Amino acid sequence: MMESRAATRSPRLVAVAVFDGVELLDVAGPMQVFSAATRFSGPADYEVCLVAAGRGLVRTSAGTPLFADRSWRELGPDIDTLIVPGGLGGGDAVTPLVDPELVGWLRQSPVTPRRIVSVCTGAHILAAxxxxxxxxxxxxxxxxxxxxxxxxDVEVAPDAIFVQDGEVWTSAGVSAGIDLALALVAADHGDNLARRVAQWLVVYLRRPGGQHQFSFYLGPRRSVSDRLGGLLAWIPGHLRDDLSIEALAERMNVSPRHLARIFRQETGSTPAVVVEQMRVQAAVDKLLHTDAPLPAVAAAAGFGSLASLHRAFARHHDLTPGEYRRRFTTSRRESSNERLRPAPGDAGGERGLDDGGGPG
Known part of the structure; x- marks a missing residue:
């Protein structure tokens, strides 16, 4: 039945605009998602092509050449989705690469895709x-x-994995293009197909951590001194300890005021905010990887009460801990070893977990 329905659908043309210096994974990640979606939903679903200033080879940042099937000027009204990946400028500076020919075409093109998508620093091209x-x-x-x-004039969401604003979608860096492409498949066909694609690619349908690009478990975004770096590495193993600014200052043998100044200069934040972020991340890990009741999650992450856990989640995720667990645990469990191979016709329905007491 699925094949007969697929045979009656027109292909959704997805054009990926490439240029010299483009990031390879920005291109390959979304393309693989759409390829897998077509494999599961029927051959007439997504037709993906590479477009450039002219037909022929472009060189990626990885050095691997890609062949553009056509010029972007050849695109017609049949285009469904235009994807603009990112790239970085030359030298050591982390400077977004803004291809002038692509910017010029985007400004003047009479073609209006159903949706326009950027991956990683491709947002700088759309903005230009x-x-x-x-x-x-x-x-x-x-x-x-x-x-x-x-x-x-652009409202930048610095921690989002991806953002949809009308017909324009933008994603965070590199691998987040896979998250965005899965969301596009879900928007077109529903979560069941997107889930099967995620299972096949062995990735999360909705990555743990919600919409945040960055975890303090991986270290601060900015370079920090060895002294502060040592403290930041020590905190995750001692989340149930007294982590007040006074206690942390004593550990570093500085005054609380001086410690606050160090945090502000080196992390752009305060000790209290950094500690709370780490505790929230620890709670996230417990929610996603255990069935522990919420009071136990709060205690393990160093929150003094369940109410404190709820307040922290409201600040960082706009969700309650129970809602967070229900939303993100399904994709984790269905991506586990026993579910790596999607079962034919598997609907993969959502499952909620018992919050284990307290508001969820």
């Missing part, structure tokens, strides 16, 4: 073309400040 003016958008965490400064 004026396509993000008055919209909310995101990009790789290392260039959010650059995007906000260069394009004040």
């Amino acid at each position: 073309a004026g396509l993000l003016d008055g919209r909310r958008a995101t990009t790789h965490w290392s260039s959010t400040d650059i995007l906000a400064a260069a394009h004040p």
Whole structure:
């Protein structure tokens, strides 16, 4: 039955705009998602092509050449989705690569895709073309400040994995293009197909951590001194300890005021905010990887009460801990070893977990 329905559908043309210096995974990640979706939903679903200033080879940042099937000027009204990946400028600076020919075409093209998508620093290209003016958008965490400064008419969401604002979608860095592509498949066909694709690719349908690009478990975004770095590495193993600014200052043998100044200079944040972020991340790990009741999750993460856990989640995720567990645990469990191979016709329905007491 699925094959007969697929045979009656027109292909959704997905064009990926490439240029010299483009990030390879920005291109390959979404393309693989759409390829797998077509494999499961029927051969007439997504037709993916590479487009460039002219037909022929372009060289990626990895050095691997890609062949553009056609020029972007050849695209017609049949285009469904235009994807603009990112790239970085030359030298050591982390500077977004903005291809002038692509920007010029985007400004002047008479073609209007159903939706326009950027991956990673591709958002800078969309912004340069004026396509993000008055919209909310995101990009790789290392260039959010650059995007906000260069394009004040864009509302930059610095921690989002991806953002949809009308017909324009933008994603965070590199692998987040896979998250965005899965969301596009879900928007077109529902969660069941997107879930099967995620299972096949052995990735999360909705990655743990919600919409945040960055975990303090991986270290701060900015370079920090060895002294502060040692403290930040020590905190996750002692979340149930007294982590007040006074206790942390005593550990570093400085005054609380001096410690606050160090945190502000080196992390751009305060000790209290950093500690709370680490405790929230620890709670997230417990929620996703155990069936522990919420009071136990709160205690293990160092929150003094379940109410404190709820308040922290409201600040960081706009969800309650119970809602977070229900939303994100399904994709984790269905991506586990026993479910790596999607079963034919598997609906993969959502499952909720008992919150184990307390509001959820």
